[in-house]
């Protein structure tokens with residue numbers, strides 16, 4: 054069994070699976086049970102400033118979208134930061150940390166964008182013995198209207214400024230949590246780095262409306278006939294999150310900045326993918342809210358087994374391994390030519406590949422009277438749509454054509470050399486053809 | 488429970504009322520909405536789906552399942568009923584394991600098909616419980632058509648004709664419409680008097696009048712009379728006769744036709760009062776034999792044996808039906824044929840002779856076995872009866888070409904009485920519907 058012990062910013066935890074700042078980490082009772090279940094660390098539910106806490110709605114706060122068999126694919130929420138008094142949270146954090154010294158405990162904080170507010174709260178957080186802080190610049194609803202959360206996260210100058218205050222008044226690691234509700238994620242990440250952040254974490258939730266009740270004409274979740282956009286999370290957001298993570302990881306300005314990956318992580322494989330794209334650890338919320346704390350057992354055993362198979366002895370060994378392979382479209386090898394291939398033994402003859410290719414793509418799959426489906430190499434552009442719609446995993450594969458053979462679609466020889474769009478004759482901006 | 492299962496003779500009250508109720512409850516209980524959603528999610532929405540090809544009525548199965556997935560069971564029901572107006576009954580009685588579900592790609596791939604029949608039932612139940620009838624009649628054509636036989640073929644034909652704007656009169660020899668849906672189909676497949684509810688719902692289209700206790704032949708209606716009075720005639724008289732056993736002692740009390748026994752059970756007001764033997768032996772190998780055997784067992788017979796003259800694979804009843812019977816405690820005996828029914832005044836034993844196939848012909852081997860039998864049910868096939876002489880036959884059924892055209896002009900036939908197609912409810916519906924389309928086209932030509 055590979056050792057999953059992870060060192061992130063000098064904070065060690067028995068595994069790279071932390072619970073993200075959210076309801077699962079809102080109180081001592083939850084966090085103790087999470088640690089007993091095996092979670093490596095928690096980012097405590099976001100703390101607000103001293104004084105009367107925020108109030109949440111008293112009606113439904115979540116909406117969802119589903120896949121087959123009501124499998125939850127996406128969750129949205131209109132919850133705010135913790136609605137419990139600061140003092141209570143701080144006391145609980147201190148107690149839990151002293152009882153679980155081997156686990157990571159991070160305080161998430163969101164206070165107004167004024168130096169005094171941060172100066173006041175940071176020493177109190179430090180007293181709890183928490184291992185670090187995470188700045189919540191991501192919450193897209195409720196708090197942003199008050200000039201906090203994503204309202205700050207969308208302005209790189211504010212991020213840099215607040216991060217700098219934190220580095221001034223707090224001496225343990227500072228993680229800046231980024232909102233995805235922005236066009237270019239590299240900007241806030243760079244701002245965080247410039248402000249002295251030790252790491253960024255992402256993504257927070259995405260502005261969303263999950264459904265509309267067609268009887269009442271109210272968005273869901275509906276509070277007395279009205280709804281508000283909420284923050285979207287769960288498996289559906291994983292691709293968006295991974296893209297953003299990779300952008301930060303490969304941007305020369307932020308390359309090497311530690312990242313805590315968040316967004317739709319549900320299984321060990323999701324976690325491994327985020328780590329391969331440059332994350333030093335991962336955070337989980339929706340999966341735990343959907344299935345309970347026990348899922349960490351699957352994550353830990355699955356990751357460990359895969360690491361054994363690959364010969365990795367530490368999570369560190371594969372952090373960022375996929376980053377060099379993330380490139381821009383224009384650098385993709387246009388001389389790489391593939392054709393779809395259907396394994397007739399696995400094919401169950403549903404005809405989905407045929408319908409998809411015939412109706413919406415390149416008419417490159419033939420169907421015989423007795424339902425044999427075959428790829429027509431003369432037409433196949435290797436778009437992968439058939440692979441994606443086939444219900445049998447591994448039934449259709451993409452086979453690379455060997456250099457020297459002739460692509461029956463174009464009649465051209467498959468070249469061995471790498472050639473991309475920047476060199477292509479059709480590109481008006483191509484470098485002078487050498 | 489006056490008698491219990493071991494009392495000899497043909498007696499009522501072998502089981503408690505609770506046992507009877509459980510035994511005759513739905514064979515495939517209806518889906519709850521959540522179960523339907525889960526089952527519907529398994530459908531792949533296949534292109535040119537094999538299940539559709541396998542359905543004799545060509546229901547657009549992927550479409551109706553998708554409509555269920557999308558929360559529109561009423562729309563799903565309309566998709567079903569527009570092809571098969573008895574989609575509710577078919578959902579209950581179709582041997583789906585040899586039709587749509589047999590070729591479902593998930594049956595082929597995993598041995599576990601999408602449960603098309605139960606999904607079909609879910610959708611049609613929703614619509615029928617709402618009591619709405621989604622079809623309306625076209626403008627009145629002034630044409631009048633006689634349909635003889637109110638079974639699935641006759642009803643499907645009548646409904647389609649009425650929808651197309653014609654006036655239809657259905658005649659049936661029985662006191663109630665429905666044909667074998669009412670008098671034949673196993674009780675545990677169509678509970679809660681579904682057959683009559685479905686007929687009532689079907690007739691809501693309007694333009695159809697039903698006259699029961701009126702027969703063609705035997706001094707009643709004549710084909711010539713009907714041809715004179717109506718613009719077209721559709722014959723859907725099923726198979727009203729039963730084959731003889733040709734075994735000694737066949738006339739002894741205690742020996743019955745399985746179809747009569749089944750009809751009596753279907754019509755019984757109180758199954759507790761319905762008599763059944765202690766030792767029941769059913770002769771035959773089709774769906775009727777299985778139904779009679781299972782019903783006997785469910786009524787409380789101690790031992791029920793189906794005696795079939797060939798091997799299991801030759802049996803008309805599907806593997807599913809055979810398994811159903813054995814799961815209820817029915818014993819299936821193969822390669823035996825009846826030789827003699829023994830007993831002083833009433834049947835008490837049956838003597839069966841083993842058979843073997845020699846040079847392609849089935850023969851008795853001479854070896855016999857005797858089983859206790861206070862009730863013997865003959866299920867060796869139904870046959871056509873009461874066909875007007877003018878009609879040509881093909882084998883022992885009415886000869887038809889195309890969509891049910893008989894040798895007599897203006898007369899169509901479909902369902903079990905017509906040659907071609909399997910003797911199934913769904914096939915009868917398809918043939919009735921297609922004949923209606925052909926009649927309509929002919930009358931408008």
Ligand SMILES: Cc1cc2nc3c(=O)[nH]c(=O)nc-3n(C[C@H](O)[C@H](O)[C@H](O)COP(=O)(O)OP(=O)(O)OC[C@H]3O[C@@H](n4cnc5c(N)ncnc54)[C@H](O)[C@@H]3O)c2cc1C
Pocket residue numbers: 580581582635636637638639640641658659660661664665666667668671672673676701702703704723724725726727746749774775778872873901902903904909910911912913915
């Ligand atoms: C016991 C049994 C169980 C079965 N189980 C199944 C099953 O589970 N699934 C399945 O798909 N199929 C089953 N079948 C077969 C199915 O019932 C028939 O294929 C189907 O009912 C044929 O429909 P039909 O309209 O042609 O004839 P029928 O349903 O037989 O209807 C014929 C109608 O014509 C009337 N009639 C007959 N003669 C005259 C006359 N001279 N004048 C006026 N009216 C007349 C009869 O009274 C009857 O109402 C079963 C059959 C039997 C006998």
Ligand SMILES: Cc1cc2nc3c(=O)[nH]c(=O)nc-3n(C[C@H](O)[C@H](O)[C@H](O)COP(=O)(O)O)c2cc1C
Pocket residue numbers: none
């Ligand atoms: C393969 C593919 C290619 C697309 N190309 C374009 C495009 O060229 N221009 C565009 O405006 N949107 C494009 N889109 C986006 C779609 O128009 C649409 O906005 C998007 O798929 C979201 O809608 P949907 O998920 O409901 O299909 C493309 C989508 C797909 C899947």
Ligand code: SF4
Pocket residue numbers: 395399400401402403404405406407426442443444445448449
């Ligand atoms: S989608 Fe896959 S399983 Fe279905 S026909 Fe195509 S190759 Fe076969």
Ligand code: SF4
Pocket residue numbers: 541542543544545546548571574577578581583586587588603604607913
């Ligand atoms: S009518 Fe019968 S065969 Fe056709 S889809 Fe329905 S259950 Fe299957």
Ligand code: SF4
Pocket residue numbers: 403529530531532533536537538539548549552590591592593601603
């Ligand atoms: S074959 Fe099965 S999976 Fe395919 S459309 Fe029919 S029911 Fe659905």
